[in-house]
Amino acid sequence: MLKDFAEKNGMFRYEYYVDDGYTGRNFNRPAFQRMIADIEAGKIDCVITKDLSRLGRNYIEAGSYIEIFFPKHHIRYIAITDGVDSLTRQEMDITPFKNILNDMYSRDISKKVLAGIMTRSRQGKFCGGTPPYGLMRDPKDKGHLIIDPDAAPVIRKIYDYALDGMGNMRIAKKLLEEKIPITRVKANTALDANYYTWGTARIGHILRNPFYKGAHLVCRTHQTGIRSGSFKFIPREDWEVIENCHEAIVSPEEWAKVQELIDRRPTIMTGNDCPYYNIFHGIIYCATCGKSMQARYEKVGRKDIDRTTKKKREPIDKAFFTCQTYNRIGCKVCSSHKIEARDLHELVLNDIQELAAQAMKDSDAFYQRLSRRMENQYRTDTSEVRAEIRRLEERNQEIDDVFLNLYTDKSKGIISEQRFLKLTDAMEQEQNSNKTRLSELNLLLHQSDEQESDVHAFIEEIRKYAAIKELDEVVLNRLIKKIMIGEVQKVDGQKIQEVKIIYNFVGEISA
Template sequence: MGRTKKYVAGLYCRLSKDDGNSVESMSIWSQKVMLKQYAENNGIAIYDYYVDDGYSGTNFERPSFKKMITDIENGKINCVITKDLSRLGRNYLQSGAYIEMYFPQKNIRYIAITDGIDTLNSNQNDIMPFKNILNEMYAKDTSKKVKSAIQSRMREGTYIGSKAPFGYLKDPNNKHRLIIDEKTKPIIELIYKLCLEGKGTQLISQELMRRKIPRPSAFVENAEKLYGLTEENKYQWSHRMVLNVLRDPVYCGNMARNKRPTLSFKNSKRLYIPKSDYIYARNTHEGIVSEEIWEQVQTMVDKRKCNNKKGLYYDNIFQGLVRCPKCGYALTPKTDYRLKLIIGLKRKNS
C-alpha cells in the first residue's frame, strides 16, 4: 500500500489598509485561528506562522513572505496555507507565477481556504486565475480612490509628508500644517541673500561650508544612523542641496506637490513629470521669504542654467531626463567648445 505524504505547513497571514473596513474578519488573529483549525482538521503539521501586518498585497517584497520562501528553499515546509488568494497577493501575474510555477517546481501544496483552492486537487483550480485578476482589480480601484483623496487634500493646501521641509516644523496642534522652524530659518534666509548677491549654487554651498553651517540632515533626529552623519561631513553642502532650497515654493508660503508620482499601484518607481503637472496650492502657510524675492531668485537661477557662450547655445531635448544610474541626479549638459573650431575649419575648407 502507498504511504500518505506528510505535509508540514507554513501558515501565511497578511493585512493592509487596502483590505477595506472588514477589519474583524480579516484581522491577523482571525486568520491565525482559521489557518490553525484547518491544518489540525486535515492532519497537516504546522511549522510556523508568517505574518505581514501592514503590507500591501500588490508587491511581494514583504519580510515574512520572503522568510517563508527561504524556508521553502531550505526544505522546512512543503505546504502553504492562506485564508484566501488575496492574502498571498493582489498582483495576479506574480501570484499566478508563485501558484502555477514556483510552488509546483518546489513540490509545494498551496491551499486558499475560503476560495476553495487546493493544488492537490487540480480540478478545483480552473477558476483561480480569474480570482487573482479580480483581486488585482480591487487593489487597483482602492489605489485610485486613495490617490484621488490625497491629491484633493494637496489642492486644498493640506501638507502631506512624513517630515516637514528643511526650515519648517509640523504644527504640534495640526500635523498637516507647517510652521517656521526658528532654529533653521536663518539658514534659508542666508541662502536666498547670497543668491540675490549674485552667487551661484556652487559658490553658495562653498560659503556655507566656510561658515561651518550644518547641512539639512544634521537637524534630523538620529541623523548619525539614518544618514551616516559625522563631524567631517556635517558641514558638507552640495550645489543640489542649495538648488532644492532655492527652487522650492514652500519657502514663500506656497506648495508644489505630486512632483514625483509613482508609476502605478504595482510599481513604486518615481516618475519625473513637467512642472505644469504639479499640484500647486497658494498661501498655505507663512513664508520665510516673500513671493517677490522667490520669483526674483527663480529668474536669476534660470539665467544661469545652460549659460553657454553666444552662438553655441542649444535647447537640450534630454534636459532633466538623462540621470545618473547611481545617485539619480540629472546629468548637466556641457558644451564642447571645440565644435566652434571644427565648424570654422569646415567653412574655411569649403
C-alpha cells in the same frame, strides 16, 4: 481556522507566516520571503491560506507562485474559503479569475487612497514625509506647516546671498566658511567637514522650492506604473502650486526675483574649452574624498612651445586632473590632488608594460605573485574539501531514508506521534548542521576556483598588451577598474604623490 483545518487533515507540524500591516501587492514581505526560503530549503510540503487574497493581490505574481513555483517544488497549496486545493485540482480552473478580482480590489483601494491624498494636497495640506528644511509640522494640525525657528534663518540667508547675485557654488562656500551645519545630515562629530558642506544641488533645490514663499506644491513626482515601483519627476513648468498656504520665509516677490536671476545665469562655461580627450573618464578618483577627478585645461594665453625641449606641446601636455570636491567647495574640504595628464598617462602605460613583460617572461612565477597578493583569497586543497562534501551529502541522504522509514512506522501505528518527534529531533539537528557546513565548504571551493580563474584571466588579458606603445579607452577599461590619486606631499624637499592602480580581476598589484 488554519490550525483547525491542518489538524483535521492530519497536519500536526506547522508554522505560521504572518505579515501584518503589509499590502498584498507586495511580495517582498519579510515572512512571505522567509516562507519561500523554507520551501527552497525543503522544509515545507504544503501551504495553507484563508483565501487567495492572503497569498497576494497581484494576479501576475500570485499566479506565478500557484501555477509554477509551488508545483516545481512539489508544494500542495490550499485556500480554505475559496475551496482551492492543488492536490485534488479543486477550483483550480477558476483560480486565475479570482486572483484578477483580488488585484482589481487592491487597485480600487489604491485609487481611493490616492484620490484622498490628492484632495487634501490641493486644499494646501502637507501630505509628504519630512517637511522642507526650514519648515516644520504644526503640532495642532499635522497638515499645516509652520516656520522652524532654528533652520529658517539659514534659508533666509541663502536667499539673501542669491539676491546679491551669488551662484550656488559661492553660496555653498559661504555657508561652509560660516560653519553653518546641515542639521538634517547625521554626523559622528560636528568637526567633520561634511557636517558643514552644502552641495550646489542642494542649494539649487532650496532656491527653486515654492514652499519657502508660503505656497504648497501638490506633487513633484508621479508613479510610472502601478507595479513598477518607479517614479518620474514632473517638469517644473508643469508643477501645480497652491499659493498662501502657510507663513512664508521669503516674500513672493523675492522668490520670483531669485527665479529670474537663476534663469538668466549661463549654464555652460565658455572661453576655456579643453581639446584634450579624457580617456581616464570614469576610472580616476581622489584617494582622500573618493570623488572623481576632473580634467582641466590651461588658461588661454599659455605658450605652445615647451621651454625645456623646445618642442610643440600637445593637448595632453596642457591638461591636468584635480579633485572634484576641491573644485566645487575649496581647500577646506579637500586638497587639489593635482596630477598632470601626461604624467598619469606615462605612469599607467609604464605599469601595464612592466606587468605585461613579467607575464610574458615567466607566466608561472607571475601567477604565484598575484595569488599571494590577492587579499582574503588563497589556494585550497580542493581534494580534501570535495571528499568532505561527498561524506556530508551521503550522511544527509541516510538521514532522509531514516526519516522516511520512521514516518512509515508512524502511519502504520507502530510508533506514536510523540515518539516520532523525539526520534527525528536529533537527526534533524544533525542534518541542519551538515547543511550549514556544506554551504561553507561550497563557498570555499568556489572562492578557490574563482581566484584561480581570475588570476589566469588577468594574465591572459595583460599578455595581449606586451607591445603596447599608447593608451586608449579600450585598454584602460579592459585592464583597470579605477585609479586612486593621492595628495601631493613633500618628503625631504621633494614632492611625492602616491597613485594606486586597481586592476580588474586581481585588484592592486604592489611593486
